[in-house]
Amino acid sequence: MKVLITGGAGFIGKWLIEKLPPDAEIIVVDLLDKQVHRKSHDFAPEIKARATCIQADVQEIEAHKAAIEGTDVVIHLASQTGTGQSMYEISRYVQHNANGTAKLLELISTLEQKPRRIILSSSRAVYGDGAYTDGKAIYYPKGRCLETLQKGLWEVCSSSGEPLTAVSMQETHLTKPTSVYGLTKLWQEQLLQSYCESQMIDLVTLRFQNVYGPKQELGNPYTGIIGIFTNAIAQGNPLEVFEDGLMTRDFVFVGDVAEAVVKCATHEETLDTVMNIGMGQAVTLLDVIQTISEIVGKSAQYTVSGRFRVGDIRHAVADMSHYKTVFGSWLPTSLKDGLTQYLDWYLGQEPLSQAALQASFKEMERTGLLLTKQG
Ligand SMILES: NC(=O)c1ccc[n+]([C@@H]2O[C@H](COP(=O)([O-])OP(=O)(O)OC[C@H]3O[C@@H](n4cnc5c(N)ncnc54)[C@H](O)[C@@H]3O)[C@@H](O)[C@H]2O)c1
Numbered sequence: 001m002k003v004l005i006t007g008g009a010g011f012i013g014k015w016l017i018e019k020l021p022p023d024a025e026i027i028v029v030d031l032l033d034k035q036v037h038r039k040s041h042d043f044a045p046e047i048k049a050r051a052t053c054i055q056a057d058v059q060e061i062e063a064h065k066a067a068i069e070g071t072d073v074v075i076h077l078a079s080q081t082g083t084g085q086s087m088y089e090i091s092r093y094v095q096h097n098a099n100g101t102a103k104l105l106e107l108i109s110t111l112e113q114k115p116r117r118i119i120l121s122s123s124r125a126v127y128g129d130g131a132y133t134d135g136k137a138i139y140y141p142k143g144r145c146l147e148t149l150q151k152g153l154w155e156v157c158s159s160s161g162e163p164l165t166a167v168s169m170q171e172t173h174l175t176k177p178t179s180v181y182g183l184t185k186l187w188q189e190q191l192l193q194s195y196c197e198s199q200m201i202d203l204v205t206l207r208f209q210n211v212y213g214p215k216q217e218l219g220n221p222y223t224g225i226i227g228i229f230t231n232a233i234a235q236g237n238p239l240e241v242f243e244d245g246l247m248t249r250d251f252v253f254v255g256d257v258a259e260a261v262v263k264c265a266t267h268e269e270t271l272d273t274v275m276n277i278g279m280g281q282a283v284t285l286l287d288v289i290q291t292i293s294e295i296v297g298k299s300a301q302y303t304v305s306g307r308f309r310v311g312d313i314r315h316a317v318a319d320m321s322h323y324k325t326v327f328g329s330w331l332p333t334s335l336k337d338g339l340t341q342y343l344d345w346y347l348g349q350e351p352l353s354q355a356a357l358q359a360s361f362k363e364m365e366r367t368g369l370l371l372t373k374q375g
Helices: 011-019 045-050 090-110 146-150 180-199 225-235 254-266 285-296 321-327 335-346 354-366
Strands: 002-006 025-030 052-055 073-076 117-123 202-208 210-212 239-241 251-253 273-277 302-304 307-309 370-372
Touching: 002 011, 011 025, 011 045, 011 254, 073 090, 073 254, 090 180, 117 180, 117 254, 146 370, 180 202, 202 254, 210 225, 210 254, 210 335, 225 239, 225 285, 225 335, 239 285, 251 254, 251 335, 254 273, 273 321, 285 335, 354 370
Parallel strands: 002 025, 002 073, 025 052, 073 117, 117 202, 202 273, 210 251, 239 302
Antiparallel strands: 307 370
């Protein structure tokens, strides 16, 4: 099996390369974006040892055309991934994520032999605020508005002001992204869907929740809330928690994500599907802080600031039933076990600079995307 991984030098790519079958021939095309690869502008030695590495933007199709002829499976990971940043660096996100995917498809259309399967790393961001219920029906409420957030009313309510309960995200739910990042991930899905249908290529769209674990770039302040929390707790630095800290996310361990991608890549029969990939459990940010503190053995000095990021969603959790139907089971790593592995790795790394994190907050304040509740 010959596998092309775009964006393969990143966090999830590194794990994937390790977990693909040893006899798979791997080609990695990666720009080595400076925001992600801060320390070294070269492929990591373990990637070089295992794969043919091409440093290029996916948009520069001439740079990797020859190398990918004869590819069986394409795993498209290359993307800019900062949700907040996507709200002001809009054209950059559209270029890399949407045009990057379009160019990849143009390249595939010139190949003599088309790949058998394409796997896209999409995101839960395509669901936006997701679905809610009042116990009787399912609703897709309009996103939280500025006026209510400024009053510190964080939960999603019905049009008559009644609080609603979040429903686990199902693949059949409506897609209605609340960020430019989410929109570009949806465009990636749609571009691939329309192309793959016309070419009879088996398309597998995986919608990842919040992926965490060892090897996640610590120097990138735009992604990875777990890295930011861990850093502050381990260094004994003050930590700011937005809103009231009770928003929930579904944190899925990177090893589980990589195994799911490998399962899809090596599956014999046609899959032709969209699948959620999450742990399948909602956890509040305060729970995450508590768990990290217990593992590190230090109490967190955190402040619940009441600041909020415009466009942030309140709750997210994946319904993993579809994955279980397709593959029989889903036995994810628990948050405690995953964080313990993360902490073991983290302690050998250079910590995230507080200055970089504060600069990213300043940038969001300047662009009107990080606000404070009134009163
Ligand atoms: N990590 C998460 O929590 C998460 C959640 C949902 C979806 N995803 C998706 O999974 C994929 C991988 O995410 P990750 O966490 O490994 O991110 P990452 O930033 O660590 O890796 C992305 C890689 O893509 C490369 N890249 C970016 N733009 C490129 C371009 N135009 N051409 C070539 N290479 C380019 C970067 O250099 C980087 O190595 C992304 O598509 C992301 O949208 C990730």
